Amino acid sequence: MVEMTYRDALRQALIDAMTENDDIFVIGEEVGRYGGAYGVTKGLIDQFGPERLLDTPISEPAIVGTAVGAAMAGMRPVAELMYVDFIGMTMDQLCNQAAKIRYMFGGQIGVPMVLRTQGGTGRSAGAQHSQSLEAYVMHTPGLRLAMPGTVADAYHLLRMALTQPDPVVFIEHKALYAMKEDVDLTAHVPDWGKAAVRRRGTDVVIVTYSRQVHYAMQAAEALAGQGIEATVIDLRTLNPLDFDTIRAEVEHVGRAMVVSEGPLTAGVAAELAARISEECFDFLHDPVIRIAGEDIPISVSVALEAGSVPSAEIVEQTARKLVA
Amino acid sequence: MVEMTYRDALRQALIDAMTENDDIFVIGEEVGRYGGAYGVTKGLIDQFGPERLLDTPISEPAIVGTAVGAAMAGMRPVAELMYVDFIGMTMDQLCNQAAKIRYMFGGQIGVPMVLRTQGGTGRSAGAQHSQSLEAYVMHTPGLRLAMPGTVADAYHLLRMALTQPDPVVFIEHKALYAMKEDVDLTAHVPDWGKAAVRRRGTDVVIVTYSRQVHYAMQAAEALAGQGIEATVIDLRTLNPLDFDTIRAEVEHVGRAMVVSEGPLTAGVAAELAARISEECFDFLHDPVIRIAGEDIPISVSVALEAGSVPSAEIVEQTARKLVA
Amino acid sequence: MTPPETAAASRTAPQSNTDLLGLYTDMRRVRTFEERVGELFVRGQSAGSMLHLSIGEESAAVGVCSAMRDGDTFTTHHRGHGIFLARGADPNRMMAEIAGKQDGYCHGKGGSMHIADMGLGHLGANAIVGGGIPAVVGAGLVAKRRGTGAVSIAFFGDGAMQQGILYESMNMAALWDLPVMFVCINNQYGMGTRVDQATRATKFEERAIAFGLAGRAVDGLDVLEVREAAAELVDGARTGKPAFLSVDCYRFFGHARKDKSPYRTEAEETAGRKRDPVAHARAALLDAGTDEALLDRIDGDAATEMDATIDFAVASAEPPLSSMFLDVYGPDEPMPEPLATRIDRVLARE
Amino acid sequence: MTPPETAAASRTAPQSNTDLLGLYTDMRRVRTFEERVGELFVRGQSAGSMLHLSIGEESAAVGVCSAMRDGDTFTTHHRGHGIFLARGADPNRMMAEIAGKQDGYCHGKGGSMHIADMGLGHLGANAIVGGGIPAVVGAGLVAKRRGTGAVSIAFFGDGAMQQGILYESMNMAALWDLPVMFVCINNQYGMGTRVDQATRATKFEERAIAFGLAGRAVDGLDVLEVREAAAELVDGARTGKPAFLSVDCYRFFGHARKDKSPYRTEAEETAGRKRDPVAHARAALLDAGTDEALLDRIDGDAATEMDATIDFAVASAEPPLSSMFLDVYGPDEPMPEPLATRIDRVLARE
Numbered sequence A, B: 001m002v003e004m005t006y007r008d009a010l011r012q013a014l015i016d017a018m019t020e021n022d023d024i025f026v027i028g029e030e031v032g033r034y035g036g037a038y039g040v041t042k043g044l045i046d047q048f049g050p051e052r053l054l055d056t057p058i059s060e061p062a063i064v065g066t067a068v069g070a071a072m073a074g075m076r077p078v079a080e081l082m083y084v085d086f087i088g089m090t091m092d093q094l095c096n097q098a099a100k101i102r103y104m105f106g107g108q109i110g111v112p113m114v115l116r117t118q119g120g121t122g123r124s125a126g127a128q129h130s131q132s133l134e135a136y137v138m139h140t141p142g143l144r145l146a147m148p149g150t151v152a153d154a155y156h157l158l159r160m161a162l163t164q165p166d167p168v169v170f171i172e173h174k175a176l177y178a179m180k181e182d183v184d185l186t187a188h189v190p191d192w193g194k195a196a197v198r199r200r201g202t203d204v205v206i207v208t209y210s211r212q213v214h215y216a217m218q219a220a221e222a223l224a225g226q227g228i229e230a231t232v233i234d235l236r237t238l239n240p241l242d243f244d245t246i247r248a249e250v251e252h253v254g255r256a257m258v259v260s261e262g263p264l265t266a267g268v269a270a271e272l273a274a275r276i277s278e279e280c281f282d283f284l285h286d287p288v289i290r291i292a293g294e295d296i297p298i299s300v301s302v303a304l305e306a307g308s309v310p311s312a313e314i315v316e317q318t319a320r321k322l323v324a
Numbered sequence C, D: 001m002t003p004p005e006t007a008a009a010s011r012t013a014p015q016s017n018t019d020l021l022g023l024y025t026d027m028r029r030v031r032t033f034e035e036r037v038g039e040l041f042v043r044g045q046s047a048g049s050m051l052h053l054s055i056g057e058e059s060a061a062v063g064v065c066s067a068m069r070d071g072d073t074f075t076t077h078h079r080g081h082g083i084f085l086a087r088g089a090d091p092n093r094m095m096a097e098i099a100g101k102q103d104g105y106c107h108g109k110g111g112s113m114h115i116a117d118m119g120l121g122h123l124g125a126n127a128i129v130g131g132g133i134p135a136v137v138g139a140g141l142v143a144k145r146r147g148t149g150a151v152s153i154a155f156f157g158d159g160a161m162q163q164g165i166l167y168e169s170m171n172m173a174a175l176w177d178l179p180v181m182f183v184c185i186n187n188q189y190g191m192g193t194r195v196d197q198a199t200r201a202t203k204f205e206e207r208a209i210a211f212g213l214a215g216r217a218v219d220g221l222d223v224l225e226v227r228e229a230a231a232e233l234v235d236g237a238r239t240g241k242p243a244f245l246s247v248d249c250y251r252f253f254g255h256a257r258k259d260k261s262p263y264r265t266e267a268e269e270t271a272g273r274k275r276d277p278v279a280h281a282r283a284a285l286l287d288a289g290t291d292e293a294l295l296d297r298i299d300g301d302a303a304t305e306m307d308a309t310i311d312f313a314v315a316s317a318e319p320p321l322s323s324m325f326l327d328v329y330g331p332d333e334p335m336p337e338p339l340a341t342r343i344d345r346v347l348a349r350e
């Protein structure tokens, strides 16, 4: 076991993958000399050189498009989008090109690229630098979507993403970079596409991912002190979505909540709640409750920012009311 | 009553609105001289001149951005995106700018623009010209979303959109342009943000919008012949969403299906199903069934294209099984 | 049904013709193929009406492709039939794809605007104006990294000159000295918009030069001129000097099959169609003493070859409905669950 | 709390200074304000650390704004404090916004990167590189349509020169002869990327010229030179000749408050900071016989004025939590239902 930050785990994953596979290279703004806006690629340029840590101009659409072409030509680019908030500039290349090339071209070729980016609140970064936009990706057939919530997953999911045949959008959470956990990177982790049951209880199932896993765990511990036992499912990847695990846990317990930092309406929480409600209908004692970001932009004010997204407290309170 | 096409109703709405309000102008590719790729603005340039039917270069991001600036400067642009499939190029201007300006700037100003576009299958136009991408819009706080399914709504929703204080994404369906209906444009239509109950039954509620309204109505008629009576709700606008109408009908009937042409996962159908399941839980005899597009790209092959999205038949069959 | 993952440009493209007679032959084949596409549509056998013919633009396709080498890659815009034919496509599989059939290059999933063939280095046609441009930067990057000596070329229309992604892509190509070339087929129109209605700055090569590329414009009437310019620029690109070439021509017919071009005069069209690179090459060959019977035979061979494409396309089967769920993800990945299956499963409530 | 809908540029901007002493005063105020922003951060009173100081760039802000008139509009990039101050901002409300407070221009919702003031024609700062550029095309269109005589100016950095949307916007402005100007504040860096690491083509004005605009580059050391170039181009823009101006300067400090610029040498920084437009103007004024005491007084006044902004910002209240749901939509629109309310309602199951 070593203590390691989420940031360092991501860096280590890149180092190990790039050492093993010469075809992997990183391309994006400030990924080389600067070491990444959040420091994930710090020092990698010394180890792998500027050709494999390719600093780009500020041209998001072409960065993603270049990665698409490089992937088609046989390499494995890790394109970095500094903030997921900039995905809007790249959605044509991502959703009309990367996601559809295999299909449109009748299976001739895939686009094995990873789009690394980060999202979420926590740094007073305002409306254009604090969003949780994973729903756009989850809604787009052809794109895989990984969102690590733990240090071990930061490492392993990134390693796994770099072996997938299809484009993977890999969204880190900006508030987790400095988080430390004791990890044994050689220990078994669930496979790609498998959720992790982080905790098992009998009263309510909390289905979540990314930073909200920690809120759910905090809530679950507080609830345990009040005699309520929660199951916490960390989805790890949203596409593939491991519904079998969700189904098994929800049918066992009969009560579920879903938690997502992204906006409520037509978001990830909607998908999860709809699917649980549809597929586990006869097992549910109560409605599946969605806890998600408010349907509003994120403010720069510290107070308003925090108020705009779910907290451990609201997860705890809602579970208590649900079980009551 | 006059017989009118959906296309002509849209054109008439533009003519009437532009006649009443000098600040309204249309900006987009081929909107003027060409008359619109689907002919909606045909002839308008003769009536209103090239300054109010502003043909642009092929520069989608800047078209939307220009509309944002013009709206802030006090006019009312109707920007046209030839296909909703191109929205990926414009999502930064649409979602980071248009949608957030009022909020980020503390309520100083709104962006009263309409983004007219069209989507859906039906013309063998392939993976990049046949999508139903309304979920991206519905998921974005700050954007209104209207999707007319009838000729009368084509007219009235566009007129109403042109009076809204906020950006409205207005998505027409390419397979409806030639559809004719008898309409009396002076007759009352539901207000902006109100759904229309197109048919009332006691066995199942079908919640839908845009072209799928017609499939739902066809299915309902076929079902009626089999002794099953369906309620059909046409949402008309997805933001605002008239959940009160959905709730009232579903609580009355106790069984619901939602139908959307867009991809299933994390789409509009997910939002509707999640919300119905959550809010009408105690009234539901059966799970809310989602009928939506497959989670795949759209093919150019006529057969594969048709197979990729819901049909009247699957709506009918599903209702029959659900009620059984 | 799905072939294994194919590396780009793994098959050998036929040797390009470089003399005028060969270039003429290639242009004639393109012209005749496009005429047959028009027939396919009239017969109601095409999948949809989004068919963009490259008639009048043959010298751009054939001239530039004649400067390409084995291993080179390229992307095209929506008006890309001629380019791919000039690069060695099988016209039968192209026509079958245009008909949305199983034997097409993409098994009926792509259609006219999404034909691709990794084996011949065709990284894909694109229905998004400008959408295929940045991919050549990526392909060029890989070619440079691996020292393959290959060039990657993006073909697009004058309309794409106003798409921002072109400038981002050109800037990157120049910054990284990539073996990449950008070819604008300036047929004077983007749908109904004449090029001077889309921009005040119609000397497109100047834009490329301002971004640090080698830039030229050439009259597309004479395929040898196009070939000469392309060869020089492609050779430069191969040594790390990215290039831009604008080929001036005229779109003989409407934007797509249903467009009758009411936005331009007959006089203009008549004059425009006089700028015919195929006729021009034929006249030059005759002037140079080429036997007319030889040219007639070339034309006849093209007609025979391309007539057969329609029969091939019509005879090809529809793709099976189940193929719909294939190739959304990689070959060993589980397929998406069909809607009907899911609904039955949910309603079974087991 | 929400003011009624405000039309852009409805209030009168203070008369701009145009002589060197006035320009110096304005530059000093900008410089001192930015120094205070740095202090606010050190005191832990700023909302976050995304604070981009314009120290070293004062001549661009003050020089260009001095050529603006009442009714003109503009957008800025993320490094926009100086521009807005030069255009007449209330520094107290700016500092309060940077602190995320209720008395800020945007009531704490926007912050440093989203300050706006419709009354003074500030259509908004933008945290998306290039994001604010096309809005001036729209504003210019409206100005032209209504014959207001107003110009709309987009300010952005050298980094935005590689964003495609700039070229789309310049092309439209040229095509439609709009009263629009594009101002690149070339401070040599985009985060850690030196301008020649982002492009091979650093003569940005040539790009604008290739798109049909009037294009110039000017050394930002001398505010009078900036003013002269800006005045000429703004006047041209006002008569329908859209323009581009690149102002060369040096970003004295890190990209944002936490960046210590390890990617550049101390020697470079020292040399760069010698290119100080404020010091340059002061020296020129002294040379021309201006009383040093007068300059000291100007500096002292700026210090006093800007000291007060910190107190103002710190004393300003946090925005009430309920304001979170305000202004997502127009004033008469229903507000979004808070999550907690919804959950309680659902769980009440009535």
Ligand SMILES: Cc1ncc(C[n+]2csc(CCOP(=O)(O)OP(=O)(O)O)c2C)c(N)n1
Pocket (backbone or CB within 6 Å): B029, B058, B060, B082, B086, C052, C077, C078, C079, C127, C128, C129, C130, C156, C157, C158, C159, C160, C161, C187, C189, C190, C191, C251, C255
């Ligand atoms: C991003 C995008 N915008 C608009 C369209 C619609 N469209 C298809 S082709 C075309 C004109 C393209 O003109 P040009 O680039 O000159 O190519 P040409 O058709 O002349 O070969 C337009 C506007 C599109 N397919 N993609």
Ligand SMILES: Cc1ncc(C[n+]2csc(CCOP(=O)(O)OP(=O)(O)O)c2C)c(N)n1
Pocket (backbone or CB within 6 Å): A029, A058, A060, A082, A086, D052, D077, D078, D079, D127, D128, D129, D130, D156, D157, D158, D159, D160, D161, D187, D189, D190, D191, D251, D255
């Ligand atoms: C679309 C987008 N890409 C990247 C960023 C991250 N970012 C913020 S400022 C910046 C550098 C901008 O450089 P420049 O345009 O020269 O402005 P400067 O900071 O030098 O004033 C970058 C990369 C962003 N905010 N938006």
Ligand SMILES: [Mg+2]
Pocket (backbone or CB within 6 Å): C157, C158, C159, C185, C186, C187, C188, C189, C190, C191
């Ligand atoms: Mg063209």
Ligand SMILES: [Mg+2]
Pocket (backbone or CB within 6 Å): D157, D158, D159, D185, D186, D187, D188, D189, D190, D191
């Ligand atoms: Mg800069």
